[in-house]
Amino acid sequence: MITLNHYLVLSGLLFSIGLVGVLRRKNLLMLFFATEIMLNAVNIGFAAISNHYGDLSGQMFAFFIIAIAASEVAVGLGLLILMYKRKSSVDLDALTTMKG
Amino acid sequence: MFESIAFYVFSILTIVSFVVVVTTKNALYALSSLAAGMILISGFFFLLNADFLGVVQIVVYTGAVMALYAFGMMFFDTTTDLTEKHGNPKAVFALSGMIALLLVVMLLAPIASSHVSALYPMVEGVGNSEAVGMVLFTKYLIPFEVAAVMLLVAMIGGIILAGKKMDESLTLSEQGEGQ
Numbered sequence: 001m002i003t004l005n006h007y008l009v010l011s012g013l014l015f016s017i018g019l020v021g022v023l024r025r026k027n028l029l030m031l032f033f034a035t036e037i038m039l040n041a042v043n044i045g046f047a048a049i050s051n052h053y054g055d056l057s058g059q060m061f062a063f064f065i066i067a068i069a070a071s072e073v074a075v076g077l078g079l080l081i082l083m084y085k086r087k088s089s090v091d092l093d094a095l096t097t098m099k100g
Numbered sequence: 101m102f103e104s105i106a107f108y109v110f111s112i113l114t115i116v117s118f119v120v121v122v123t124t125k126n127a128l129y130a131l132s133s134l135a136a137g138m139i140l141i142s143g144f145f146f147l148l149n150a151d152f153l154g155v156v157q158i159v160v161y162t163g164a165v166m167a168l169y170a171f172g173m174m175f176f177d178t179t180t181d182l183t184e185k186h187g188n189p190k191a192v193f194a195l196s197g198m199i200a201l202l203l204v205v206m207l208l209a210p211i212a213s214s215h216v217s218a219l220y221p222m223v224e225g226v227g228n229s230e231a232v233g234m235v236l237f238t239k240y241l242i243p244f245e246v247a248a249v250m251l252l253v254a255m256i257g258g259i260i261l262a263g264k265k266m267d268e269s270l271t272l273s274e275q276g277e278g279q
Contacts, residue, residue, distance in 0.1 A: 001103075001104065002103050002107045002147075006107060007144070007148070008207065010111050010114075010115075010144075012203060012207055013115060014114065014115065014118060015203070016203065017115065017118045017122055018118070018122070019196075019199060020122055020196075021121065021122030023192055023195060023196060024122070024192070027127070029130075029169075029172075029173070029176070030121075030122070030127070030130060032169075033121050033122075033131070033134050033169075034121070034122055036134065036138075036161075036165070037118050037121060037122070037134070037137070040137070040138065040141050040161075043141070043145075043153075043157070044141060044144050044145075047144065047145050047148045047150045047153060048144075048148055050148070050150065051148040051149055054221055054222045055221060055222070056222060056231055056232060056235045057235075059150050059152075059232060060232075060236060060239075060240050060243075062150075063153065063156065063232075063236070064247055066156060066157070066160050066161070067247040067250070067251060068247075068250070069161075069165065070160055070164060070165060070251065070254070071250055071251050071253070071254030071255075072254075073165050073168050073169070074168065074254040074255060074257065074258035075254050075257045075258055075261065077169070077172040077258065077262065078257060078258040078259075078260070078261025078262040079261055080172065080176075081172065081175050081261070081262045082261050082262070082264075084175060084176055085264075
């Protein structure tokens with residue numbers, strides 16, 4: 001029998017995977033991917049809570065998270081392309097301009 | 101029984117594909133396995149009786165977001181392996197420890213809130229899409245409209261940011277300059 005805890009543990013695991021990605025990747029595109037993973041993990045948690053309490057608010061929040069993720073991708077990719085034009089690289093280290 | 105099998109199969113596949121995303125050196129592999137993970141996540145939504153959310157997940161994430169990433173990656177040189185320099189492991193360890201602690205606190209928080217009751221209970225006798233529509237267009241109408249305006253702003257912002265000097269080829273000019 002699958003309970004709420006199973007889904008919450010899965011959500012935490014996926015969130016941790018995304019967090020590891022954010023911490024250890026230096027490529028900005030990979031950072032965006034890791035952010036998407038974290039947003040999806042939170043969505044699973046919201047859907048599980050919504051199912052457990054018989055409440056639709058969790059699903060609503062998941063919808064708004066999806067909308068925000070979509071707009072984040074649009075603006076983020078625009079900025080990424082702009083950065084690639086300036087620095088010809090999407091690496092975070094290319095943005096380091098100060099010493100130290 | 102069926103739910104358990106589906107849950108474990110989807111969990112293992114999702115975790116594997118997301119681990120591939122955060123560990124691979126090839127951007128194309130990362131993109132493909134991220135798309136696979138997104139589709140697999142929609143399986144959880146179907147298991148959780150959130151049918152409409154599952155369909156939205158497939159349509160928006162694998163249809164729109166992944167296609168956007170694929171178009172964006174055409175601008176970058178993705179055939180070469182990513183070379184990443186890792187420095188200062190102490191800071192990473194400290195940050196990871198702090199975040200792990202925070203995550204434990206967040207996951208333990210539901211213990212303190214056992215008296216939660218449903219604010220907008222699910223209506224009996226209607227499908228998930230109808231129930232979502234009823235709540236979305238009554239209780240969450242203003243956030244819905246604000247989200248629509250935000251998507252419009254994001255679209256205009258994306259076009260303006262990415263659309264400058266679109267007639268020049270990025271990779272060709274980079275090769276011409278020789279870095």
